Amino acid sequence: MTSLEQPILISFKLCPFVQRAVITLLHKKIDHTIEYIDLQKKPDWFLEISPLGKVPLLRVQDHVLFESAVINEYLDETHGEPMLAKDPLAKAEQRAWIEFSSSLFNAQHQLTQARREETYFKIEEDLTKKLAQLERKIGSDGFFEGKKFTLVDSSFAPFLMRSQLVADNIGVDPVSDYKKIMKWRDNLLSLSEVQKSVSKDFEDLYIEGIFERGGYLADQ
Ligand SMILES: N[C@@H](CCC(=O)N[C@@H](CS)C(=O)NCC(=O)O)C(=O)O
Numbered sequence: 097m098t099s100l101e102q103p104i105l106i107s108f109k110l111c112p113f114v115q116r117a118v119i120t121l122l123h124k125k126i127d128h129t130i131e132y133i134d135l136q137k138k139p140d141w142f143l144e145i146s147p148l149g150k151v152p153l154l155r156v157q158d159h160v161l162f163e164s165a166v167i168n169e170y171l172d173e174t175h176g177e178p179m180l181a182k183d184p185l186a187k188a189e190q191r192a193w194i195e196f197s198s199s200l201f202n203a204q205h206q207l208t209q210a211r212r213e214e215t216y217f218k219i220e221e222d223l224t225k226k227l228a229q230l231e232r233k234i235g236s237d238g239f240f241e242g243k244k245f246t247l248v249d250s251s252f253a254p255f256l257m258r259s260q261l262v263a264d265n266i267g268v269d270p271v272s273d274y275k276k277i278m279k280w281r282d283n284l285l286s287l288s289e290v291q292k293s294v295s296k297d298f299e300d301l302y303i304e305g306i307f308e309r310g311g312y313l314a315d316q
Pocket residue numbers: 108110111112113114135149150151152162163164165
């Protein structure tokens with residue numbers, strides 16, 4: 097692919113769905129350009145090309161791809177070693193867990209937004225149930241399954257990174273009860289494609305955002 101044909105990822109610095117695609121781009125060493133937009137002030141050109149008004153978008157030649165899981169599958173199918181199973185049943189299961197990871201993003205985001213203690217603990221209870229299911233499913237070798245980094249790993253990594261930042265900065269860590277997830281988190285966060293998938297000011301932006309919102313989590 098020449099530089100003129102490089103895919104362009106339309107992004108927002110704090111978005112975990114964008115980060116998934118960046119991890120895959122870096123893991124596969126795909127030349128790309130990132131263009132940030134302000135989601136509070138979506139530019140007209142973005143609204144024209146984004147069917148749901150959401151990031152990420154991947155511009156490939158004259159095409160616009162949306163939905164992070166679809167973008168990741170496109171990147172996977174067009175570059176390098178496959179990051180999903182060949183077997184249809186195994187692949188369907190991986191896709192299902194990728195969908196599951198999105199529900200963790202949503203619960204994690206809601207935890208940072210909750211104002212009332214009661215609301216916070218309701219969301220935390222739901223998140224904890226999901227983490228218990230994940231703990232039962234994942235392997236013990238530092239990846240979702242086996243010793244290979246797959247699209248399931250790139251899909252969960254943004255959740256795991258944010259949970260580590262909240263643990264480090266606020267001292268709250270719903271993941272700490274789950275040994276396999278902890279090991280998985282340590283392993284994924286040590287990988288350069290995961291570390292480089294966010295901007296240098298990401299930690300400050302993410303944590304400041306939580307304090308600025310002033311919800312229950314910020315008071316812990
Ligand atoms: N299912 C979508 C979710 C993308 C998403 O929710 N993006 C958020 C930012 S993290 C967004 O663009 N929100 C803007 C809006 O809803 O107006 C995906 O996987 O790409």
